[in-house]
Amino acid sequence: xxxxxxxxxxxxxxxxxxxxxxxxxxxxxxxxxxxxxxxxxxxxxxxxxxxxxxxxxxxxxxxxxxxxxxxxxxxxxxxxxxxxxxxxxxxxxxxxxxxxxxxxxxxxxxx
Amino acid sequence: xxxxxxxxxxxxxxxxxxxxxxxxxxxxxxxxxxxxxxxxxxxxxxxxxxxxxxxxxxxxxxxxxxxxxxxxxxxxxxxxxxxxxxxxxxxxxxxxxxxxxxxxxxxxxxxxxxx
Numbered sequence: 001x002x003x004x005x006x007x008x009x010x011x012x013x014x015x016x017x018x019x020x021x022x023x024x025x026x027x028x029x030x031x032x033x034x035x036x037x038x039x040x041x042x043x044x045x046x047x048x049x050x051x052x053x054x055x056x057x058x059x060x061x062x063x064x065x066x067x068x069x070x071x072x073x074x075x076x077x078x079x080x081x082x083x084x085x086x087x088x089x090x091x092x093x094x095x096x097x098x099x100x101x102x103x104x105x106x107x108x109x110x111x
Numbered sequence: 112x113x114x115x116x117x118x119x120x121x122x123x124x125x126x127x128x129x130x131x132x133x134x135x136x137x138x139x140x141x142x143x144x145x146x147x148x149x150x151x152x153x154x155x156x157x158x159x160x161x162x163x164x165x166x167x168x169x170x171x172x173x174x175x176x177x178x179x180x181x182x183x184x185x186x187x188x189x190x191x192x193x194x195x196x197x198x199x200x201x202x203x204x205x206x207x208x209x210x211x212x213x214x215x216x217x218x219x220x221x222x223x224x225x226x
Contacts, residue, residue, distance in 0.1 A: 008151065032212050043202055043217040044154065051212060088153050097142075097209040098167055101153030 002027045004091050006102035013109055019076040021105050023089030026070070031093025033065055033072045038086045038104065048074060079109040113137070115218030117203050123224045129191035132221045136184070136205030143180060144215065145188050146202040154202055154217075160186060161209055190223075198225045 003026040013019045021035075032051050036044035050056045050063040050072065062075040072091075076083055086104040116135040124130050136143050141162050146154035157176065159167040162183040171178065175194070180186040190197055200220045206213040 004153075034214075043220050046214055046216070049212075049214065090153075097213075098156050098159065099215065101155070103151065103153050 002030075002091070002096075002100045004089055004100045004102040006087075006089050006105045008103055009106040010108050011105055013079050013107070015079060015081060015109055015111050017079050017109075019079045019083065019107055019109065021074040021076075021087050021089075021107065022071060023073065023091075023102055024071045025089075025091045025100075027091065027093075027100075028067075028070065029093060029095060030067075030070075030091045032091075033063070034090040034092070034099065035061075035063060035072075035074045036088040036090060036101075037083075038088055040085075044088055076107075079107075081109050081111055083107060084109050115203055115205055115216055117201075117218040117221055119221055120219060121222050121224075123226065124193055125226050126195055127192040129189065130193050130223060131190075132188045132201050132203075132223075134186045134188070134203030134218060136186070136203070137216055140205035140207055140216075141183070142206045142209045142213070143186050144204040144206075145178060145186070146204065146217075148200045148202055148220070150199075157188070159209070193223075193225045195225050198223055 035048040038044045048063045060077045064073045088104045089102040090099040092099040143160040145157040148154045160180045202220045203218040204215040
């Protein structure tokens with residue numbers, strides 16, 4: 001059973017701070033890693049993906065992957081109240097095309 | 112480019128009634144997914160289609176759930192009869208092809224309430 005673990009939160013950060021969201025996974029053969037943002041009552045929206053060890057930056061978002069330790073993280077710099085949402089980690093590969101989703105971490109950015 | 116379209120957006124039915132959800136994927140996307148998402152949980156795959164062929168349907172409760180994707184484009188997911196525990200959001204997603212590196216795009220979902 002492939003597992004993807006996330007702390008459900010909520011993670012509360014002040015506006016302008018760095019929010020750090022973490023995700024661990026059980027399948028060492030996993031190949032691709034995705035971060036989705038889901039606003040309340042809306043569908044998941046892809047914001048970042050990463051395939052290789054290290055960091056990948058896109059605007060205020062940085063995804064970090066460490067395959068040896070089996071974790072992937074998402075950093076959000078200069079957090080804004082509009083970043084308040086649930087962030088889903090999805091892991092794919094290892095012989096399957098089906099992504100396994102974590103339960104999501106709720107992020108609250110307060111003014 | 113239009114995104115994934117789903118209808119209806121909301122559905123309220125009584126238990127034991129049938130219900131159907133419709134999905135139109137992004138044009139040109141060969142792979143279509145149906146997910147179920149319970150409150151506070153991540154999406155869980157019900158079935159994946161590669162063109163018209165249903166694959167990865169091991170999580171689909173086949174005694175009451177059925178799905179089809181005629182002509183490899185639109186898809187319908189049906190529940191008959193619905194149970195109280197089926198109340199959830201049903202998400203449709205599509206990707207260009209299947210593969211570890213292909214992005215999925217989600218539709219707005221159908222929120223089902225079974226009374």
